[in-house]
Amino acid sequence: MSGRKRSRSARWPRRLAHVALILLALAFLVAFLLLPLATVFAEAFREGLTPYLEAIRQPEARSAIRLTLLVAVIAVPLNVVFGIAAAWAMTRFEFRGKTLLGAFIDLPFSVSPVISGLVYVLLFGAQGWFGPWMEAHGIKVIYAVPGLVLATIFITLPFVARELIPLMEAQGSEEEEAARVLGASGWQMFFRVTLPNIRWALLYGVLLCNARAMGEFGAVSVVSGHIRGLTTTMPLEVEMRYNEYDYVGAFAVASLLALLALLTLAVKTLLEWRYGDEIAAHAPGGH
Amino acid sequence: MTLELSHLNRRFAEYQALDDVSLSIAPGEFLALLGPSGSGKTTLLRILAGLDYPDTGSVLKDGKDFLATTARERNIGMVFQHYALFRHLTVLENIAFGLRVRPWRKRPSRAVIRERVERLLKRVQLDDLGRRYPAQLSGGQRQRVALARALAVEPDMLLLDEPFGALDAQVRVTLRRWLRELHEELELTTVFVTHDQEEALELADRVAVMNNGRVEQVGSPEVIYQQPATPFVCEFIGKVNRFLVRRNGDRLSAGGWMPDGDPWQGRFTEAVAYVRPEQLRLAVPSSQPAWEAKLRHIYLAGSVAHLELHVDALDQTLEADIASEDLSRRGLHAGMELRVAPRSAVLFPREGQGATLNQERWIWHARSPVPA
Numbered sequence: 001m002s003g004r005k006r007s008r009s010a011r012w013p014r015r016l017a018h019v020a021l022i023l024l025a026l027a028f029l030v031a032f033l034l035l036p037l038a039t040v041f042a043e044a045f046r047e048g049l050t051p052y053l054e055a056i057r058q059p060e061a062r063s064a065i066r067l068t069l070l071v072a073v074i075a076v077p078l079n080v081v082f083g084i085a086a087a088w089a090m091t092r093f094e095f096r097g098k099t100l101l102g103a104f105i106d107l108p109f110s111v112s113p114v115i116s117g118l119v120y121v122l123l124f125g126a127q128g129w130f131g132p133w134m135e136a137h138g139i140k141v142i143y144a145v146p147g148l149v150l151a152t153i154f155i156t157l158p159f160v161a162r163e164l165i166p167l168m169e170a171q172g173s174e175e176e177e178a179a180r181v182l183g184a185s186g187w188q189m190f191f192r193v194t195l196p197n198i199r200w201a202l203l204y205g206v207l208l209c210n211a212r213a214m215g216e217f218g219a220v221s222v223v224s225g226h227i228r229g230l231t232t233t234m235p236l237e238v239e240m241r242y243n244e245y246d247y248v249g250a251f252a253v254a255s256l257l258a259l260l261a262l263l264t265l266a267v268k269t270l271l272e273w274r275y276g277d278e279i280a281a282h283a284p285g286g287h
Numbered sequence: 288m289t290l291e292l293s294h295l296n297r298r299f300a301e302y303q304a305l306d307d308v309s310l311s312i313a314p315g316e317f318l319a320l321l322g323p324s325g326s327g328k329t330t331l332l333r334i335l336a337g338l339d340y341p342d343t344g345s346v347l348k349d350g351k352d353f354l355a356t357t358a359r360e361r362n363i364g365m366v367f368q369h370y371a372l373f374r375h376l377t378v379l380e381n382i383a384f385g386l387r388v389r390p391w392r393k394r395p396s397r398a399v400i401r402e403r404v405e406r407l408l409k410r411v412q413l414d415d416l417g418r419r420y421p422a423q424l425s426g427g428q429r430q431r432v433a434l435a436r437a438l439a440v441e442p443d444m445l446l447l448d449e450p451f452g453a454l455d456a457q458v459r460v461t462l463r464r465w466l467r468e469l470h471e472e473l474e475l476t477t478v479f480v481t482h483d484q485e486e487a488l489e490l491a492d493r494v495a496v497m498n499n500g501r502v503e504q505v506g507s508p509e510v511i512y513q514q515p516a517t518p519f520v521c522e523f524i525g526k527v528n529r530f531l532v533r534r535n536g537d538r539l540s541a542g543g544w545m546p547d548g549d550p551w552q553g554r555f556t557e558a559v560a561y562v563r564p565e566q567l568r569l570a571v572p573s574s575q576p577a578w579e580a581k582l583r584h585i586y587l588a589g590s591v592a593h594l595e596l597h598v599d600a601l602d603q604t605l606e607a608d609i610a611s612e613d614l615s616r617r618g619l620h621a622g623m624e625l626r627v628a629p630r631s632a633v634l635f636p637r638e639g640q641g642a643t644l645n646q647e648r649w650i651w652h653a654r655s656p657v658p659a
Contacts (some may be wrong), residue, residue, distance in 0.1 A: 094300075174371035177338050182385035182440060183359045192388065196375040 036037065040258050043251035055252035062238035063229045064191055066146070071233060072213040075152040078079045079209050080202070083160025090161075091168040092176075102165075104200030108157045116154050119145055119221025148233065151219040163199055163205035203271065211264045214259060262274075288314055288349050288476065289333070290442050295344035297330055299498075304330040305341060306500035312444075315474045317467075319487035322497035323523070329368075330481045331497075332446050335478065335570055336365050364437030365446040369453065370429045372421040378432050379417040382407055385440035395431070407435040408470075427458040433467075438473075451486060463490055484524045486510060496520050517645045521561040528567070528605045532558045532634060535633035542600030544576050544628050546651045555636035559643055562629040564593070564608035568653075569617070569625050577628035585621055587611060594619070596627055629653070 045052055055061065059282075087103055090098065108116060124141035125131050134141060137233050141147045177196065179189040219234040222232045227238060243252035290312040297305040304327045312318055318329035333339040334346070337358030346353040353361070363637045368418070373381050382404045386395055408414050421429055429452065432580035437445060438493070451459040459529070467490055470477055481487050488508040495505045504516035519654040522529070532541045533555045539549055541560065569576035580596040583604070592614050594607040605627070613619075631652045634644035 018312040136300045174367050176368060176372055178365065178367055178371040178373070178436075179384070179388070180358045181336050181338070181361075181363055181365045182388065182436070184363075184384075185359065192384075193373055196373075200470075262490075 008177050019027030037258060040254050042253055043247060044255040045147035046251075047248055051248050052255075055249040056256065058249070060229050060232070060236060061249075064232050064234045065256070067148070067232070068214050068234045069271055070249070071148050071152050071159075072210055075147050075156055076206060076210050077152055079156055079160050080206060080212075081210075082157065083164055083205060084198075085167050086161040086200070088194075090165050091134050092173055097204070105158050105161050108155050113216065113220055114153055117151050120150055120154075120219075124150075142223055143227065143231060144233065147223035148231060148256045149221055151223045152216055155216050155219050156212050159209035159212060160202065160205035163201045164206070167198060167201045172193035187211050201277070204268065207264050208270055211261055214260055290353065290444075290476075291345075291347040291350075292331075293345050293347075294348065295331070295334065295341040295346070296328070297334070297339070297341045300356075303327075303500045305334075305344075308344070308497075310495055310499070310502060311479060312476060312503065313423065314478055317470050317490060317492045318476075318478045319491035319494045320478065320480045321482070321484060321523075322496050323482055325499075326491040326497040327500040328482075329448055330500075332448055332478065332480050335444070336363055336446055337361050337581045362440065363446060364440060364442035364444070366430070366433045366437050366448065366450055367564055368449040370421075370433040371431055372432055372436070374421050374461060377418050377420055378408070378413065378424070379404055379610045380433055381421070382439050384436060401629050404435075404441060407439055410438075411435045419659045426454050427462060429455065430462065434469075443476065443478040449480055449482070451481070451483070459486075463634055466490065467640075470653070488502050488524070488543060495524065498523070501554055512525055514650055515561070515633055517569065518559060518561070518643055526590065526606060526608075527564045528563050529562055530601050530605075540576075542598065542647050544578055544600075545631065546629075546634070548651070550649050551647060555644075555647070558634045558636040558649075560629075561633045562605075562631070564606045566630045566632070567596075567605065567607040568628050568630050569594075569607060569609070569619075570627040571628045573626065575628065577626040580625050580627040582619065582621055582623050582625055584615065585619065587614075596625065598627065 019277060031049065044055075054165075069229075084102070090105075104149060121142055122128050123130055124134060124147065126135065126142070131142070139146075141150065154251075175193050176189050177191045184192065214233075216233075217239070220233055221236060221239075224233070224236055226232055226236060228240070232240065234253055238250050238254045240256070290306060290313070292310045295308040296307045297304070302325070303565070306327070308331060310331075320331055322328045324500065330339060334341055334354075337356065337360075340354060344453050347369055373384065383400050386403070389395075394400075404417075405414075408417055411434060413428060413431055413435070416424065416428065421432065424432065430453075434450075443483050450517060451462060454462065479490070488511070491508060492609065493536045494508055495506060496503045496511060496513045498519045504511060506516075508516075511520065511524055515524060518529075521527050530541055532546070534553070537549075538545050539551065546560075568577075578598040578600050580598045582594055583597050584595040586593040586595070590611055591608050592611045594609065596605045597603075598605055607627070609617075610621075629651075632647040633651070634651060635645055636647050636649075637643040
């Protein structure tokens with residue numbers, strides 16, 4: 001009996017730690033995630049539904065939404081191509097400067113987005129290296145849509161590659177070699193073996209990349225020039241409205257961005273729930 | 288088809304994977320590439336498969352340059368060490384893969400593919416598992432799927448990379464026999480890589496023993512076992528006792544035992560001798576040269592008993608193997624004294640502490656084989 005009692009009392013502090021940790025995590029979640037998110041929607045609807053809808057229907061808002069989608073539609077597919085190519089190079093070949101390439105892929109993560117934007121201004125701005133030449137040929141990058149796209153591509157560069165590299169590293173190249181020996185061409189190998197094996201990681205990468213492409217502020221802000229209706233994406237529109245004391249308008253656009261984020265999360269969760277078994281089977285070691 | 292590999296060299300950043308390797312592979316033969324890890328055997332297999340290329344050297348297939356063809360043109364079936372089954376495809380789809388990726392002109396019809404896949408499934412005894420995914424199979428089943436997938440393309444040659452490495456001992460023996468039967472049935476040229484000498488000796492028609500990127504010896508399992516060409520082959524294949532033989536006046540001897548004769552006619556003062564455990568005689572009459580040995584332990588391993596004998600004259604412990612049933616018949620027990628001598632030995636002369644001179648190998652047999 002005494003032994004049983006002791007084991008019960010020994011279990012008690014562990015359980016306490018267990019509960020305390022869960023509560024702590026929940027508290028953080030509420031304070032730093034749920035509360036701000038709720039505030040966004042509360043502020044947006046403070047004056048009711050009609051002013052909210054009006055704020056979204058304004059031409060500047062609609063132009064910002066369109067521009068944000070356009071930038072994402074260009075940046076995300078390019079990122080997929082680059083991400084797969086980079087991950088392939090990093091995991092299937094041995095070459096000099098491999099670690100350097102890895103560091104370069106991570107660069108956008110470690111550099112402040114403002115700097116990334118400034119680099120493009122330095123390169124393509126009116127006083128920049130290529131600026132005068134481009135101006136003479138009628139190409140406008142800075143304070144125009146191409147600048148926004150370039151900055152967004154730079155910022156989102158690591159997302160797909162970083163998602164794929166660890167997975168492809170762990171999966172190894174044996175299946176691809178098997179496909180080649182069985183007579184598959186390079187494309188057949190890629191589409192029938194490689195792509196199916198990385199599709200979930202690729203999808204995660206795309207979702208994350210898309211969220212960032214739509215939400216990026218710093219780098220885009222530098223190259224945008226804030227020309228209303230022409231070069232303002234949704235995050236920039238939020239800031240401009242806020243600075244003009246148009247709180248309902250600012251939070252209305254912000255709520256759309258938040259919705260996009262929630263949608264991304266929902267899609268990811270849905271996929272994990274629907275295809276959980278398959279994802280587990282594709283994970284390295286599940287083989 | 289005959290493959291002629293000559294003077295292959297392959298260097299990786301840190302080491303020489305293949306060092307002047309020459310080898311010929313006859314049609315229909317079952318060849319084992321045997322060696323420890325890092326000996327270059329897998330590199331050699333990958334070169335045959337077209338997954339790697341030598342820095343120098345050539346591979347000729349029936350006189351034509353084999354290295355000029357790509358992996359997909361070589362018509363080879365390969366079973367990878369970890370099987371490399373396509374994890375997103377079912378067993379049926381895995382086996383059909385090699386047929387489905389063919390250019391449409393050469394692609395069999397759906398019905399033919401289906402029929403061939405079903406036949407192969409039956410052959411590897413997995414009829415009911417066609418709709419499963421690789422993750423739902425046991426190791427032995429995966430291996431058989433990998434084999435069926437390799438055979439589906441009707442290859443000219445089958446390559447197996449450590450085919451039994453990841454299986455437990457019982458499955459391994461069963462699959463080994465089954466593979467040998469399959470080979471006899473299909474008469475397909477088969478090359479397999481292994482580090483397990485027992486596997487190589489049991490399965491293969493011919494064994495190529497590799498070490499440090501070099502082929503040490505090529506030959507039938509009997510030749511490899513009984514007439515090892517180098518000290519490495521002696522030590523890597525089977526168990527072996529090693530001791531030094533020195534020149535004493537005009538005779539070679541080791542602690543009281545001496546082999547009769549001297550093929551080197553006094554040229555060398557020292558040789559390394561190898562004796563297999565089953566080639567040690569245990570009760571040598573006092574009229575013949577032998578060692579006084581003390582039987583220290585008897586390790587009974589099923590049908591075979593391993594005896595640990597300490598020889599004071601050599602100052603080392605030797606191992607002798609006898610049939611377990613002979614233990615009691617001879618009244619052997621730990622602690623007893625025995626007169627022990629080799630029945631046969633392989634000797635390699637050497638100069639001083641230097642390398643052995645392998646081309647001067649001497650295979651010695653007792654002149655009048657006396658029953659032990």
